[in-house]
Amino acid sequence: MPTTAPTDPAPGLAAYSEVTASEASLRRFLHGLPGVDQVGAEARAAGLGTRSIKTTAKAWALDLAIRMVDLTTLEGQDTPGKVRALASKALRPDPADPTCPSVAAVCVYGDLVGEVKAIVGDQVNVAAVATAFPSGRASMDVKLADTRDAVAAGADEIDMVIDRGAFLAGRYLQVFEEIVATREACVRPDGSHAHLKVIFETGELQTYDNVRRASWLAMLAGTDFIKTSTGKVQPAATLPVTLVMLEAVRDFREATGVQIGVKPAGGIRTAKDAIKYLVMVNEIAGDDWLDPDWFRFGASTLLNDLLMQRTKMTTGRYSGPDYFTLD
Amino acid sequence: MAFEYAPAPESRSIVDIKPSYGLFIDGEFVDGRGASFKTVNPATEETLAEVAEASDADVDLAVRAARRAFRGWSRMSGKERAKYLFRIARIIQERGRELAVLESIDNGKPIKESRDVDVPIVAAHFFYYAGWADKLEHAGLGPNPQPIGVAGQVIPWNFPLMMLAWKVAPALACGNTVVLKPAETTPLTALLFAEICQQADLPPGVVNIVTGAGGTGQAVVSHPDVDKVAFTGSTEVGKAIARAVAGTDKKVTLELGGKAANIVFDDAPIDQAVDGIVSGIFFNQGHVCCAGSRLLVQESVAEEVLARLKRRMGTLRLGDPLDKNTDIGAINSREQLDRIRELSDIGEAEGAERWAVACDLPSSGFWFPPTVFTGVTQAHRIAREEVFGPVLSVLTFRTPAEAVEKANNTPYGLSAGVWTEKGSRILHMASQLRAGVVWANTFNKFDPASPFGGYKESGYGREGGRQGLAAYLKGAEA
Amino acid sequence: MARIDVRKTYKLYIGGAFPRSESGHSYEVTDSKGKFVANAALASRKDVRDAVVAARKAFGPWSARTAYNRGQILYRIAEVMEDRRPQFEEAVKQSEGGSAAAARNQVDAAVDRLVWYAGWADKLAQVIGNANPVAGPFFNHTAPEPTGVVGVLAPQSSSLLGLVSVVAPVIVTGNVAVVVSSYERPLPAVTFSEVLATSDVPGGVVNVLTGDAGTLGPWLAAHMDVNAIDLCGVAGATDLATSLEVAAADNLKRVRRAPDAEPDWAAEPGLAPMTAFVEQKTVWHPIGI
Known part of the structure; x- marks a missing residue:
């Protein structure tokens, strides 16, 4: 049995209990957040994208980026064999180079958690998508059962999706309560809990104002991470969406003292892109977030590009895809 | 461990700075008859080149060359003139890296x-x-648009090449020829532009570039055979020019100083507003006539905006202008640095509270850290005078009417900024602000299609857009 | 025995009222043959000062009127002038000499000019303003706005048509005017003031000072709260015009320079009389969701 109720608010959060007390107060709060000007936010993101990260800074950033990868496969065709191979790669991304760090986690569907766990043990986390991923269209019971199954199978992290329909219809309290309930479903018998990431599917929320509101809503509901996308909807992660979410976690910590992580997922394929995200983390949220505990990349093909760039840094010559595993 | 950006210097090997430069008159580089002066790299104080200081006689030669060239250039069909300008535009793009590096160095x-x-x-x-050169009769500026003649143009050091383009491009498109004087501290890109004119086979005398200081500029604007004067620079010099051309037929456009209000309401998109405040005052080290040098922030959000602003300023990277990650470069000259220091000291002495980003300033060169003054009132000199540096004065207001009143309470009227998510308030503020450019939920944006210029003592005439043609056509008023 | 006529002393028109000159001075106005017609107030620098204050006060509300409304008011001036044609004809004939028919033509043209300018009120911005297709996600447009308080040295010869031709283009765009009338031919301007006072023009929008442009011009040109000046009234007086332009530079007034000689007022004016006293304002706004 849990020794503490997982929804006990942190001290800084207590001040916000009024906010989530009713649909009306929650709506007032979320709609009272400062707006986001699309053009300005995109210009800022693009500006940060022009930072030039070279030599020692690049080497440092590449290793950090590798350590932040949630190596992901979320296909109907996934098999135990496929995810075991991925798990091996997560442990040793570059078999030829023992100095290459492991990734942060392997992210799979809930039914494959055990397969991954068997390979990675406690060396790399296992993340499972849940709550009727990717659409979130199922009854609450099903979503919670989905979550509990994954936690029971040993998932260290749960990546849930919000009900975008409810969010877009303005039923914020419903979304809030679903997150709270899922957070409770993450609690293990020993009272610890699987870390919860809340996926907004920002491509469906459309506006940055919605992304900011969703971020605050999820943070108030007690999530550990906020995550952009499932990877199944375009656009997935973008620099400006991540910018808005980084601003949200920065402001949230300032307001409550609680630090929340950020995970852009989907569409980040190159080392160059990953470094742009790290620059953004550095300059928007600050270096407290430059750590796999607080920032992740949900990606699959990104890892190989990071490895190729890393090899280029160490050997001085360009590498090719044949020298890296395709799992 | 923090993310330390390693140095990422742009190579300067792409530019070839000669030890000395002459004047560009009648399509050739010629020795000046006067003295010469040094242009220095303000980031290092290294002397870059010796540049000729055009004497009155040199200016006269340049005006004569422009007058001779005017005959052919003004009679050339617009279609042909257009092609020269397109050529120049293309060469600028092709040599863009070289121009950018040279601009940053100088x-x-x-x-x-x-x-x-x-x-x-x-x-x-x-x-x-x-594109305008062969479409002037469609510009709505009269049925038979005619060039004015020889344009004498004097430009400042803050955007040396951009100001050159703003002057030269419309003048040439309309069929005028020009004698242009770049600023004393930044002559090099104008001289590279002269090379570009040669490369484009522009007919000799259509563009003449005479380097020098104030005396040369005075010779240009007061030359009796100059038909049109265009000046960008200080209000003080602008007034002197307006006096000098009194009683003549010279047509004049002046783009002068400013003390723009950047108004932030409590319902602003706050992160973008903070970015806008930063780009408003720290873009180009604040050496911008339309800089948002007075932040007017609604009292109810003043504290929050300031806290966010200071945090944001903490990420600004000051240093080597050629480093690709540098946000704040060098102050253009010792003279300008002295003026910024002087006004800042006065601000402090008058009781305003000074806050600057804690950053290491390079040991040589001219530097000033991004600085904010709070507790500023309309009575402070830093709220009234143009500092022309990275120094922001913060004032507060309570109501839209008070914001308008304070924003307009200045002899200047070049630009203004408004930040609010409320559409009708934006349109109200935009109509009330007595300024030639109003940036709403953005700041310091420029575009060739967008007319730019001031109200009141910020000057007259517009540069850019269809309106920008009027300055270079006979009898036309924008 | 012939009736002894009542000799008039005309007053100034400032802020919608008809005060005497602050200085108390007046001067004799004669007809084209030198015969006494009336006394006119001789405006002083203090009247310039008062007129500028009145004008500045009127500027905000007048410029905030809709263009349609300003057009209506200019048209109303024309209507009221039309009503008082005989009086204007008499004043023009007295002032400028010539035939009754010539005076009638002047009045006709003056009324027609007002009607012409009235129509421009809600069209000028459409003709000289524009949307600007900038290379980015921004709405960007440029539109004219009035420049503010405009000093107008009205022509010395054309006492009515010339006067209307320099005043109407100033006020139609939302400016306010401090007008110095023709010195020797002030009576049409006085009558025009009376028309303005009875035709919905808010007080202070047009202020009329009878007096000497050479005396009043320097005060207007140097006044730091005047935004622009039309030097038409010192046409041909090159040195004076130059000195006024120099004085105007102190606050960078927009200057409409004095011509060498008064133009042909019958000619169609074009846009320049209006565009000389407008500012072009460019507004940017991001386009986003």
């Missing part, structure tokens, strides 16, 4: 800005006005 501005803002706008400006 001016001190970050390569990021010269590369991503100045040079692209310069090329775009030539492209834009190239």
Whole structure:
């Protein structure tokens, strides 16, 4: 049995209990957040994208980026064999180079958690998508059962999706309560809990104002991470969406003292892109977030590009895809 | 461990700075008859080149060359003139890196800005006005638009090449010829532009460039055979020019100083507003006539905005202008640095509270850290006088009417900014602000299609857009 | 025995009222043959000062009127002038000499000019303003706005048509005017003031000072709260015009220079009389969701 109720608010959060007390107060709060000007936010993101990260800074950033990868496969065709191979790669991304760090986690569907766990043990986390991923269209019971199954199978992290329909219809309290309930479903018998990431599917929320509101809503509901996308909807992660979410976690910590992580997922394929995200983390949220505990990349093909760039840094010559595993 | 960006210097090997430069008159580089002066790299104080200081006689030669060239250039069909301008635009793009690096070396501005803002706008400006050259009769500026003649143009050091483009492109498109004097501290890109004119086979005398200081500028604007005077610079010199041309037929446009209010309401998109405040005052080290040097922030959010502003300023990177990650470059000259220091000291002495980003300033060169003054009132000199540096004065207001009143309470009227998510308030504020450019939920944006210029003591005439043609056509008023 | 006529002393028109000159001075106005017609107030620098204050006060509300409304008011001036044609004809004939028919033509043209300018009120911005297709996600447009308080040295010869031709283009765009009338031919301007006072023009929008442009011009040109000046009234007086332009530079007034000689007022004016006293304002706004 849990020794503490997982929804006990942190001290800084207590001040916000009024906010989530009713649909009306929650709506007032979320709609009272400062707006986001699309053009300005995109210009800022693009500006940060022009930072030039070279030599020692690049080497440092590449290793950090590798350590932040949630190596992901979320296909109907996934098999135990496929995810075991991925798990091996997560442990040793570059078999030829023992100095290459492991990734942060392997992210799979809930039914494959055990397969991954068997390979990675406690060396790399296992993340499972849940709550009727990717659409979130199922009854609450099903979503919670989905979550509990994954936690029971040993998932260290749960990546849930919000009900975008409810969010877009303005039923914020419903979304809030679903997150709270899922957070409770993450609690293990020993009272610890699987870390919860809340996926907004920002491509469906459309506006940055919605992304900011969703971020605050999820943070108030007690999530550990906020995550952009499932990877199944375009656009997935973008620099400006991540910018808005980084601003949200920065402001949230300032307001409550609680630090929340950020995970852009989907569409980040190159080392160059990953470094742009790290620059953004550095300059928007600050270096407290430059750590796999607080920032992740949900990606699959990104890892190989990071490895190729890393090899280029160490050997001085360009590498090719044949020298890296395709799992 | 923190994310330390390693140095990422742009190579300066792409530019070839000669030890000395002459004047560009009648299509050739010629020795001046006067003295010469040194131009220095403000980031290092290293002397870059010796540049001729055009004497009255040199200016006279240049005006004569322009007058001779006017005959052919003004009679050339617009279609042909257009092609020369398109050519120049294309060469500017092709030599963009070289121009950007040279601009940063001579001016001190970050390569990021010269590369991503100045040079692209310069090329775009030539492209834009190239297209007008054969369409002037459709500009709505009269049925038979005619060039004025020889244009004497004097430009400042803050955007050396951009100001050149703003002057030269519309003048040439309309069929005028020009004698242009770049600023004393930043002559090099204008001289490289002269090479570009040669490369484009522009007929000799259509563009003449005479380097020098105030005396040379005076010779240009007061030359009796100059038909049109265009000046960008200080209000003080602008007034002197207005006096000098009194009683003549010279047509004049003046783009002068400013003390723009950047107004932030409590319902502003706050993170973008903070970015806008930063780009408003720290873009180009604040060496911007339309800089948002007075932040007017609604009292109810003043504290929050300031806290966010200071945090944001903490990420600004000051240093080597050629480093691609530099946000704040060098102050253009010792003289300007002295003025910024003097006004800042006065601000402090008058009781305003000074806060500056804690950053290491390079040991040589001219530097000033991004600085904010709070507790400023309309009575403070730093709230009234143009500092022309990275110094922001913060004032507060309570109501829209008070914001308008304070914003307009200045002899200047070049630009203004408004930040609010409420559409009707934006349109109200935009109509009430007595300024030639109003940036709503943005700041310091420039485009060749967008007319730019001031109200009141910020000057008269417009540069850019269809209106920008009026300055270079006989009898036309924008 | 012939009736002894009542000799008039005309007053100034400032802020919608008809005060005497602050200085108390007046001067004799004669007809084209030198015969006494009336006394006119001789405006002083203090009247310039008062007129500028009145004008500045009127500027905000007048410029905030809709263009349609300003057009209506200019048209109303024309209507009221039309009503008082005989009086204007008499004043023009007295002032300028010539035939009754010539005076009638002047009045006709003056009324027609007002009607012409009235129509421009809600069209000028459409003709000289524009949307600007900038290379980015921004709405960007440029539109004219009035420049503010405009000093107008009205022509010395054309006492009515010339006067209307320099005043109407100033006020139609939302400016306010401090007008110095023709010195020797002030009576049409006085009558025009009376028309303005009875035709919905808010007080202070047009202020009329009878007096000497050479005396009043320097005060207007140097006044730091005047935004622009039309030097038409010192046409041909090159040195004076130059000195006024120099004085105007102190606050960078927009200057409409004095011509060498008064133009042909019958000619169609074009846009320049209006565009000389407008500012072009460019507004940017991002386009986003």
